[in-house]
Amino acid sequence: MRLGSLVAELHxxxxxxxxxxxxxxxxxxxxxxxxxxxxxxxxxxxLNMMSLEELVGRL
Structure with missing residues (x-):
């Protein structure tokens, strides 16, 4: 996922x-x-307990 890779690069x-x-x-x-x-x-x-992957799965 592009957003996940952007977050990883920022880290x-x-x-x-x-x-x-x-x-x-x-x-x-x-x-x-x-x-x-x-x-x-x-x-x-x-939302404090939800991961990005879980959110994408629910959408």
Whole structure:
């Protein structure tokens, strides 16, 4: 996944990005057809415990 590789590259460069931040950002930029799914995930799931891979699987 491209987003995962970008996060990995940032970690290699010394930037510490928490996975919860990446998950929340991805939920904000999903295509319009996924807005309802993204909203449901935000409301029903614990985003602090969700991995990026789990989020992509649920979308």
């Amino acid at each position: 290699e460069l010394g930037e510490n990005i928490e996975e919860v931040r990446v998950v929340k950002k991805l939920l904000r930029v999903v295509p319009v057809k996924y807005n309802q799914v993204a909203l449901s995930i935000e409301m029903l799931m614990d």
